[in-house]
Amino acid sequence: xxxISCKCEGCELKSLFFKNFDTEEIEAVCSQKIERDYKKxxxxxxxxxPIEEFIYLKNGLVKLFKSTNTEQDQIICFAGPLDFVSLLxxxxxxxxQYSVAAIEDSTACSMQLSKVNQSMNNNGLFAxxxxxxMSETTDKILKTTLxxxxxxxxxxxxxxxxxxxxxxxxxxEFELPVSRKEIAEFIGMTLENVxxxxxELRKDNIIKIYGKGILITDKxxxxxxxxxx
Amino acid sequence: xxxISCKCEGCELKSLFFKNFDTEEIEAVCSQKIERDYKKxxxxxxxxxPIEEFIYLKNGLVKLFKSTNTEQDQIICFAGPLDFVSLLxxxxxxxxQYSVAAIEDSTACSMQLSKVNQSMNNNGLFAxxxxxxMSETTDKILKTTLxxxxxxxxxxxxxxxxxxxxxxxxxxEFELPVSRKEIAEFIGMTLENVxxxxxELRKDNIIKIYGKGILITDKxxxxxxxxxx
DNA sequence: CGCGGCTTTGATGTTCATCAAGTAAAGTGG
DNA sequence: CCACTTTACTTGATGAACATCAAAGCCGCG
Numbered sequence: 001x002x003x004i005s006c007k008c009e010g011c012e013l014k015s016l017f018f019k020n021f022d023t024e025e026i027e028a029v030c031s032q033k034i035e036r037d038y039k040k041x042x043x044x045x046x047x048x049x050p051i052e053e054f055i056y057l058k059n060g061l062v063k064l065f066k067s068t069n070t071e072q073d074q075i076i077c078f079a080g081p082l083d084f085v086s087l088l089x090x091x092x093x094x095x096x097q098y099s100v101a102a103i104e105d106s107t108a109c110s111m112q113l114s115k116v117n118q119s120m121n122n123n124g125l126f127a128x129x130x131x132x133x134m135s136e137t138t139d140k141i142l143k144t145t146l147x148x149x150x151x152x153x154x155x156x157x158x159x160x161x162x163x164x165x166x167x168x169x170x171x172x173e174f175e176l177p178v179s180r181k182e183i184a185e186f187i188g189m190t191l192e193n194v195x196x197x198x199x200e201l202r203k204d205n206i207i208k209i210y211g212k213g214i215l216i217t218d219k220x221x222x223x224x225x226x227x228x229x
Numbered sequence: 230x231x232x233i234s235c236k237c238e239g240c241e242l243k244s245l246f247f248k249n250f251d252t253e254e255i256e257a258v259c260s261q262k263i264e265r266d267y268k269k270x271x272x273x274x275x276x277x278x279p280i281e282e283f284i285y286l287k288n289g290l291v292k293l294f295k296s297t298n299t300e301q302d303q304i305i306c307f308a309g310p311l312d313f314v315s316l317l318x319x320x321x322x323x324x325x326q327y328s329v330a331a332i333e334d335s336t337a338c339s340m341q342l343s344k345v346n347q348s349m350n351n352n353g354l355f356a357x358x359x360x361x362x363m364s365e366t367t368d369k370i371l372k373t374t375l376x377x378x379x380x381x382x383x384x385x386x387x388x389x390x391x392x393x394x395x396x397x398x399x400x401x402e403f404e405l406p407v408s409r410k411e412i413a414e415f416i417g418m419t420l421e422n423v424x425x426x427x428x429e430l431r432k433d434n435i436i437k438i439y440g441k442g443i444l445i446t447d448k449x450x451x452x453x454x455x456x457x458x
Numbered sequence: 459c460g461c462g463g464c465t466t467t468g469a470t471g472t473t474c475a476t477c478a479a480g481t482a483a484a485g486t487g488g
Numbered sequence: 489c490c491a492c493t494t495t496a497c498t499t500g501a502t503g504a505a506c507a508t509c510a511a512a513g514c515c516g517c518g
Contacts, residue, residue: 066375088367088368088371091360091361093368097372117357131359132320135317135363139317139322146295150297179495179496192477195498196498211483211497382505408465419506419507421509424467440515
């Protein structure tokens with residue numbers, strides 16, 4: 001786990017996030033920023049821990065999840081660059097309600113929550129930016145959840161494949177960043193049935209499978225499966 | 230549908246929501262407030278419509294839901310007094326992503342979104358209040374969704390009954406404010422199976438049913454069913 | 459009264475979880 | 489580097505959970 005102080009001059013996030021700040025304010029917040037690298041599999045935030053930082057993802061891919069009393073976790077969503085991974089419970093709880101783990105090598109920036117709070121109180125526009133970002137995030141999560149709920153096994157697996165293809169990798173060929181078990185935890189089905197469904201899709205010449213590698217050969221059919229079932 | 234201008238002096242919401250405002254600011258916003266009554270069944274907001282107002286519930290009970298391409302809607306959550314029913318998509322979309330309907334006679338206050346926005350820009354503390362409220366709301370929704378997803382038929386029905394008993398009516402005896410079909414739309418099962426399960430719970434002397442009236446006679450067993458299944 | 463919406467129950471088949479057993483892949487220690 | 493262990497993946501068989509179809513009862517309302 002590397003640990004270097006972030007050079008704000010080159011940070012592409014500044015313009016997105018701090019568009020409502022003047023230089024002085026940016027300095028005040030950014031001087032406290034810490035950039036950190038996480039390897040695939042590493043835990044970034046743990047459910048139950050006190051919230052002291054405000055974290056966003058600079059690059060990589062993470063999963064938000066919640067552990068249950070069974071062995072099976074529940075994966076809430078995946079988040080990519082420029083997503084604010086600690087956004088969900090930051091402002092209504094003192095402790096994280098969800099865990100976050102890197103599913104690809106990732107870099108995250110964090111700043112003290114107290115500083116962010118202070119800036120928000122002084123600057124309504126800044127608070128509003130966060131509000132918008134948060135609204136977006138939760139809207140997306142809720143949408144995905146409801147979409148998945150409408151479908152069954154086949155439709156859910158198809159939806160998941162299309163999600164990674166369209167939203168994350170923007171290609172018909174990609175490496176699944178998650179295990180079969182994690183897919184199951186995301187779509188709310190069992191490991192075995194996820195595998196079975198992938199195999200069936202392969203037999204029907206809709207996808208090709210090379211371990212974690214996926215090649216979507218018939219996107220139209222996959223799309224239809226995702227809509228119908 | 231009644232329509233009177235809201236008298237802010239008696240409004241219990243003021244202290245909750247506007248705690249960060251001085252009197253002048255409160256006046257500025259409240260002078261624009263409109264109070265409106267909705268009868269059970271009436272639509273308050275419709276998915277797809279432009280967002281122009283900021284609405285919160287003064288009393289009553291509403292459901293948030295999303296229509297699908299089937300006949301079955303998806304109910305996202307129920308909201309009671311002091312909940313900000315338009316909070317979900319207000320800040321990230323120009324149009325409502327969900328519909329809201331009264332499931333009991335309700336009163337809602339609304340103000341122009343543009344005024345609220347203006348106040349937020351000028352007052353970080355106010356923006357922060359909204360942020361907290363919103364974070365709370367989405368956290369609750371997500372929690373419920375994930376809890377339901379963990380359970381199956383029996384557990385979901387039990388969870389739903391306990392929700393109305395504990396969260397909404399705070400009594401073991403209450404009238405279900407929703408139809409059997411709406412229960413199904415909330416817990417993501419079919420109408421028939423909801424009815425069957427309720428009947429089984431009745432046969433097992435866990436609840437009594439008088440049409441929409443429910444009396445929970447064995448809360449412990451219901452609790453256990455909700456946890457296990 | 460009769461109609462339409464809501465509710466109930468039963469029968470049937472589909473979808474899915476679970477159990478079991480085996481293979482492949484990946485990490486571990488000598 | 490190889491034997492060993494562990495973890496991830498795969499397939500089949502079985503029964504449970506659930507959706508769907510069908511039919512009928514109830515209840516309020518015009």
